[in-house]
Amino acid sequence: MHSILSMSAALLAATGLLAGSVRAGEAAQPLAPGYQELPFKLPEPGSYELPALGQAADGRVLDSTGRDLNLHQLYGDKLVLLSFIYSACGDVNGCPLATAVFHKLQKRLLQQPDIARQLRLVTLSFNPGHDTPEVMAQYGKSFGEGLEWRFLTTRSEADIQPILAAYGQTAQKDYDAQGHFTGTFSHILRVYLIDRDRRIRNIYTVSFLHPDTLFNDVRTLLLERPKTTTVLRPPAAGALGPGDVKAGYESGDYQTRSAALTERQGKRADLGSYIKHPPLGLPKVPVPPDNPITPAKLELGRKLFYDRRLSLNNTFSCAMCHIPEQGFASNEQAMAVGIEGRSVRRNAPTLYNTAYLQRLFHDGREDSLEQQVWGPLLARNEMGAPSVGYVVGKLKGLADYAGLFERAFNKRGPSMETLGMAIAAYERALDSADSPFDRWRYGQQAGALGSAAQRGFALFTGKAGCSACHTVGEKYALFTDQGLHNTGIGYRAAMGPAATAPIQVAPGVAVNIDPAALASVSEPRPNDLGRYEITQNPADRWQYRTPSLRNIALTAPYMHDGSLATLKAVVEFYNQGGVPNENLDPLIKPLNLDAGERADLVGFLNALTGSNVRDLVLDAFAAPVGDPR
Incomplete structure (x- = not known):
């Protein structure tokens, strides 16, 4: 509690609420620009580009409930702003600056819910010896709701050190003359903006960290045009990533980071x-x-x-x-x-x-x-x-x-x-x-599931009607009715016109190939009538098994033919009512979900990843x- 009060005092001093105590000192510390109004006008969002600065590293962390998770579980579905702090920091231009700027951004985004639901704030302590999950939970209570803000720590220094090294974040313990740890750190403040492809897009230091700058850069990333090609990327990295890493392959400056199988270290499970x-x-x-x-x-x-x-x-x-x-x-x-x-x-x-x-x-x-x-x-x-x-x-x-x-x-x-x-x-x-959803619904942990995912679950079982096929019970959830359904995907593949599609031929190089030209040099795509091939019943044409949705965030691409690359695309497909055909399942119909509701539904699906995947x-x-x- 003392460290939390220290941080709070530093924040108050920075905002002038403890001006008297500041005046009592020998000299008032100049405040970082992040506490003040910007002295210049920012460019219009989207009028500039934020280059990729490399992949954001993964690492094993603990959330404020004590649950193990990987950093990469918090990346991918939203933009992320990541800061490293320790709760006992009393330097107003250090850790309290990052927290104060995040708090100002949070208050601003309360008026911008469409942007707020696409951003996640992550504050990670580099002092696990003191900043336990309980301490981080208490620290997080100081800040209001309205924007997802996660307060994390690690089990040990052995867990935090490789994360700090991967992000180039220095944090050295300070010792007194007798060699005892003083409880303070010498560190350089940095905040990282991470996109949905888990790439670092900006790094902010004390001189550049400001809520207006963060807001501008977030809006710029949200305005980026989608890529012209769909590149299927694995949703995990680090120890759980594939050997052949293709993230960023659509870019001309792609560099491989493939790892040999011999570099992967396993561990037996019971x-x-x-x-x-x-x-x-x-x-x-x-x-x-x-x-x-x-x-x-x-x-x-x-x-x-x-x-x-x-x-x-x-x-x-x-x-x-x-x-x-x-x-x-x-x-x-x-x-x-x-x-x-x-x-x-x-x-x-x-x-x-x-x-x-x-x-x-x-x-x-x-x-x-x-x-x-x-x-x-x-x-x-x-x-x-x-x-x-x-x-x-x-x-x-x-x-x-x-x-x-x-x-x-x-x-x-x-x-x-x-x-x-x-x-x-x-x-x-x-x-x-044992996903965040399970701990929330079946473990009665109120804070285990974020507000966006909770809204998504209400849609899943209500307006969107997803639970009609992906069933959820009172004591457990298999997320499947064990049945077969025609959504129109199979019908479209079999009966729809061949379309020109971009084909990735090299890093940063995609070409549009005419379907006839492609067919002349490739094997014809075999027809697929789904369940009909088993029963020979015409009513069963293009029916396919209802999959479980557990760990769905890990298993892209989706549908029986892998034709939908992302969860966002899946939700949009169902929102439009599938593909009409004479055997379309009567449960498939337009959902009329707005952009925010679709994002919340994706947020819920991302909360179905089990804790024992690793x-x-x-x-x-x-x-x-x-x-x-």
């Missing part, structure tokens, strides 16, 4: 615990009585899932379409690609929470994980195995599988049945919830992958 004790927001995991979960079975299934030798030519594993760090889906491909670059006509669906699905594949043709696995194993354009016997025979000849099946299945060796049961056991453990991904990184040669 997978069985997610089945025995599902995360908050999920019901009991349904486990078939003839395939009980055991540690040996989980270990074997995990090994099989990442082993490329299960494919025809030893180059392709299950994890190459269901990429752990990309939501156990594939962010970089609208539709999957199998061995030898063979085209697959549908998007790779996420494997998170597949244990709860009653229908599998986009057309719902399977109802069991044990059986489902053989579809991609035997598909010519996926893993390409010519027969069940081919796969089983190969496994019997691999020395590193000796005894593993027998240990997991009571002396039974590799077979069509035991292989399916083993991989199904691993997939059944990929349960992820653990499941790091567990995947620790899995054996067979002989890489």
